[in-house]
Amino acid sequence: MSVSALPAELLRAFREFGEHGGSAVDGALLVSRVVKPDTRADWCREDLRRLADRAPAAADAEALVTALREAGFAGAAEGFHRAENSSIEHVLQSRRGIPITLGVILIGVAECLGLEAAGVNFPRRFLVTLGNALVDPFEMALTNEGECRAWLREELGGGPSERDADAAFRRAGPTDIALRMLNNLRMLRQAREDPAYALALTDCQLMLKPGDCGLHMDRADIWLTLGSLDMARQELELASEHASGRAKAHIRARLNALPRGVSRSLN
Secondary structure (H helix, E strand, O other): OOOOOOOHHHHHHHHHHHHHOOOHHHHHHHHHHHHOOOOOHHHHHHHHHHHHHHOOOOOOHHHHHHHHHHOOOEEOOOOOOOHHHHOHHHHHHHOEEOHHHHHHHHHHHHHHOOOOEEEEOOOOOOEEEEOOEEEEOOOOEEEOHHHHHHHHHHHHOOOOOHHHHHHOOOEEOHHHHHHHHHHHHHHHHHHOOOHHHHHHHHHHHHHHOOOOHHHHHHHHHHHHHHOOHHHHHHHHHHHHHOOOHHHHHHHHHHHHHOOOOOOOOOO
């Protein structure tokens, strides 16, 4: 059994982004290289500027969203769960994508126009703020918190608590956006029973968020799927080092519950 690995140069780029920061577009371009190694970053940036040039003069949130919608940008009705929908280059070319990639394009165009824009880590559907306006990139239309809460209640068959719903509107910085894009790719890979590649994607995530307890726990689960008890123990030990209170106790319990046996060999 072999474990997939991404190029060392790409991992270094993720680490530098995590350490020094950058824009939402910078992070999305790194994720795009995971999907499409020959991603043309310069072309993507130029296309964002071209889209900005086509927007109305002194465009506000509504005018910009309308301009992008009229340019053909919309949610991917077909092939939603394809990896290329996490490539900003692919979505710029096809004009179809998932909420977060469309959201990054919206943020990128807004920044070219000097408009204040940020991501919102809303569950199940990424959102964007443009000034005081809230945008649903998948519909490429303005929305509001009430509509989004109602949509989430319908999706969850009951809805979250008020506290959880309020937390759903917290701003997502560029690193948060890149982490969420990588999570999307991980879920696709795990759904296709490709845990080795899913593990490689967590390498990128740890470059962005070193020592994250949740990531180490996820890696432990993946190593167990790959049949390596030793590596699973190592990941849980690392998770324990970065946890406290009940979380730490839970991790120690998981460690104690691991079977004693010989891992399958990895090569």
